[in-house]
Amino acid sequence: MIKRPIHLSHDFLAEILDKEAVAVDATMGNGNDTLFLTQRAKLVHAFDVQEQALEKTSQRLAEAGLDNAQLHLIGHEHLDEFVKEPIRAAIFNLGYLPSADKSIITQPATTLVAIEKILERLEVGGRISIMIYYGHEGGDMEKDAVLEFIKKLPQDNFATMLYQPLNQINTPPFLIMVEKLTKEN
Ligand SMILES: C[S@@+](CC[C@H](N)C(=O)[O-])C[C@H]1O[C@@H](n2cnc3c(N)ncnc32)[C@H](O)[C@@H]1O
Structure with missing residues (x-):
């Protein structure tokens, strides 16, 4: 079956992890x-502003016997306060x-602040998957802002791709993929 955007968002990152x-x-x-x-x-930094997200995620990691993630109850726009290492891969939903x-x-x-901070810290060859859901109120504005920002990234420094259903009704989610090509950005 044809790959859905959510599945490609993982496959794109799995290749380099x-x-x-x-x-x-x-x-x-x-x-x-x-x-x-x-x-x-080796290590994952995960962010959310809801306590419920941290509880659910830490429970799932414990069930899987994984202890190499740091869960931060704070907005992703503050990620630079916690992520000191170069980043290989990042994902947004x-x-x-x-x-x-x-x-x-x-x-x-x-x-956009979070995307910018990740791009600055991304290794050469590092990648970001951004799943865009825009059916809710305010979603359209965010979709446009992210597309606008990504379209302006210099092509010598970043490769960018869009993966989107073309004949699905309503507002099906789609995927933006970014790969860092060179150090200068
Ligand atoms: C579509 S859900 C993410 C689904 C998730 N990837 C999963 O596997 O279940 C979007 C999440 O973003 C969180 N969120 C909203 N504002 C945020 C912010 N500034 N920083 C980090 N997370 C935020 C929401 O609380 C919500 O849990």
């Missing part, structure tokens, strides 16, 4: 991405957490 890598989950939620990264990287308070959504301004 190994047990020397430091990775960031910028939007922890229920911990699906944190679990995926933690199984493949924007929007709200379906099982929690749907009014707590990622916001364009802070999302």
Whole structure:
């Protein structure tokens, strides 16, 4: 079956992850991405603003017997206070957490700060997967802000790709992929 954006978001990062890598989950939620990264990287920094996300994720990591993730109850826009190592891979799942308070959504301004901070710290060859959900109120603005920002990245320094369903009704999520090509940015 054709690969869905959410699956490609993982495959894109799996190609470059190994047990020397430091990775960031910028939007922890229920911990699906944190679990995926933690199984493949040396160390994972995961961020969320909801206590529920930390509880759920730490429970899932414990069940899997993994102890190489640091879970931070703070917005991803503050990631530079915690992530001191070069970053190999990062993932964003924007929007709200379906099982929690749907009014707590990622916001364009802070999302862009976090993307910028990750790009600065990304290793050459490092990658970011950004899943865009935009069916909720405010989602459209965030989608446009992120697309606008990514489109302006210098092509000599970054390769960027979009993976999006073309014939699906409503507002199907899509994936933006970024790879850092050179040190200068
Ligand atoms: C679509 S959900 C993430 C789903 C998650 N990746 C998973 O595997 O379940 C978006 C998450 O972003 C979180 N969030 C909102 N603003 C944030 C911020 N400034 N920094 C980090 N996380 C934030 C929300 O609390 C929510 O849990």
